[in-house]
Amino acid sequence: LAKTTQPISMDSYEGQEVNITCSHNNIATNDYITWYQQFPSQGPRFIIQGYKTKVTNEVASLFIPADRKSSTLSLPRVSLSDTAVYYCLVGDWAGANNLFFGTGTRLTVIP
């Protein structure tokens, strides 16, 4: 079971780029990396998923180094509405390991 480690909390000013790094030293060959966002009293929302190198979508980018032992979620120009908890999950295609949430990173965007 690939365990993930993230910073407990981060603060950022509006308009800045925010990078949240997740460590997953025991990631397996078949594991992929998924990031979720959760607002209070809501279910997690899928942000981005990747296996290696870089993935970009309309809301974020995901950087994964060659050894895949870590990954970085990059949120460009954050706004107050990006204040949330961000979770990094690591698991295989069948989802067997993609079910265990770590502590997450509580991002607070400051005006």
Place this chain on the structure above:
Amino acid sequence: GAVVSQHPSWVICKSGTSVKIECRSLDFQATTMFWYRQFPKQSLMLMATSNEGSKATYEQGVEKDKFLINHASLTLSTLTVTSAHPEDSSFYICSASTASGNLLVGNEQFFGPGTRLTVL
């Protein structure tokens, strides 16, 4: 697409009563559904995994006789909290997955909005 709903969104009940929470995948068929519990200021904790037509698999420490899971169809799973007590008060979240078996695609979980259970 990929919308998961939960009903009710919140429920308050007396201690000793049973509460049923429904989880539905609205626009896709979910091969697997998961149930999580989340206490205030804490992360999500997986309770059980259910596949349509088979018994649920419970995580260690989760009482299967207390948290009854029924996955009757590819679009509906229910969680019944039997004889609820105040310590069962929590935020219950379900998710649905369509495992494709494609490594490059992976299979993300689609989460419901959650159900807030308060046991008095």
